[in-house]
Amino acid sequence: MSRTAAPDPDAARRPAERDLLRRLATGTAGVVGDAFCRALVRHLAGAFGAELAFVAEHLPEPAGRVRVLASWQTGVPLPEGYEFDLSDAMPCSVVAHDGLLVLPEGTCARYPGDHVVSTYGLDAYLGVALDGADGARVGYLAVMASRPLEPDDDEIAVLRIFAARAAAEVERRRHQGALRARDAEVASARARVLDAADGERQRIGRDLHDGAQQRIVALTHLIGLARRKLGDDVPADAAALLDRAHEEARLATDELRELARGLHPAGLTEKGLVAALEALAARAPLPLRLGRMPERRLPAPLELTAFYLASEGLTNAVKYAGATEVRIDVLQRPDAAVIEFADDGAGGADPGAGSGLSGLRDRVAALGGRLEVHSPPGDGTRLVATIPLAPFRSAHEPFLEFGHAQDGGRGERNIQAVIAGRKSLSVTLAREWELEGGIPRIGQRLPVMDHEGRRRATVEVQRVASLPFADIDETVIEPATLDATSLSEWAARQQRFYDECRDELALLFGEPGWRFCAEEPMVLTWYRPVAGDDDGGPEAQTGPSSLSA
Structure with missing residues (x-):
């Protein structure tokens, strides 16, 4: 004898698409962060046949303000990033206070002052609070529809589960934002310190050029003038002393000029990196070829780093590598500037020897970057500095x-x-x-x-x-x-x-x-x-x- 089970009214009321656990678990599998929240509201709206589903975050300030993090809309404009202040005229304020609000219908009559509810006839409301790990409310999840919404206890339980996951994503988002802000501030602080030091070196170099260097130039000129006026009517030993003084003054002028240029290259601030590198190439003892170069100005600390890298690489290529040619390239990638210097010398450079490369590595590290030295014996040396652009973007x-x-x-x-x-x-x-x-x-x-x-x-x-x-x-x-x-x-x-x-x-x-x-x-x-x-x-x-x- 066969038996026929009585019809299940819940099964008739709830179509297959309202199997929330299956639908939400499948729809949000494999996604994290903002993508999880977007997937969640999309599938919630589909499951309930709702015109609007969204996740909102409570902002730290001002009190009572929320921001929409993820939104799925059908004819109801509530974009991501939209901010508004909660008030007693909104059903969302009840969720923020009580943690849950289920209004199968009658929302329009109960909350006529809610603009979205009244304008779009969203008569049903379902809201679940997002509670953080410490129990504090971090936001809420809401579903709004013009048709009745009648979730049962099991569906409410499912919503609470996914609301907890959304709360974890909101907190993770906040922590990541705080970490990014801290990292950006640390990088910016390092860049500011370096920029201040560069500015001070530029000032010292300018003072040397405008002060001591000009005085020595004048002294050189006066010694030469005195020697010419004395002619041949001066004892030989005195003439020799004057000639030596003239030469020493000239050498001192050249040394001061190089010292000032080493503190901060002339023309870099005014004319840019390419002009400064062209000037360096003009006085280089071997060909310095400029490869890919930025026509737009890079941030000042990066331009100076590129110049120092070229200058140090050139010095090493001449002194130790026996190179016949060197090349520098400067290019920008989505997240970083890359400065590459290469010579065709003997290779075998020791990155830890000497203060030049060590100082360059410290400078690049202070900008949040890294300096790599590739120098296989017999195959030249390549210096590659990669510096993030985030602090300067x-x-x-x-x-x-x-x-x-x-x-x-x-x-x-x-x-x-x-x-x-x-x-x-x-x-x-x-x-x-x-x-x-x-x-x-x-x-x-x-x-x-x-x-x-x-x-x-x-x-x-x-x-x-x-x-x-x-x-x-x-x-x-x-x-x-x-x-x-x-x-x-x-x-x-x-x-x-x-x-x-x-x-x-x-x-x-x-x-x-x-x-x-x-x-x-x-x-x-x-x-x-x-x-x-x-x-x-x-x-x-x-x-x-x-x-x-």
């Missing part, structure tokens, strides 16, 4: 960068397509722009760079949009504009691109576990090339960059 000169070292030439092909006008759209990570002050503006001109920091062209921004990667479809872009036959082909290529440079981006974001995911916010930038600006010159940048696939 500004949002005043943003630029687009294409490619990376292992991209098989794809970046170069994209640059050529931009120059020819065949490529007019780039899709980039929003968080790259966020690090540097915001997305580009319509009408703004952006230099186009390769991965070695060389300027290749300039484009003018025509249109800008921002949305999650998963929302980019044929209604937003045409695959042909991205050199793809289908959107799935382009998406797979984009995924591979970010996987290839994942370590570089994780370092840039300060998130070792970062990985690209479907919820990652993207910035779409449409542009046109500016005619006559694709000079291919090696123009290095110190402003923000955005890696473009």
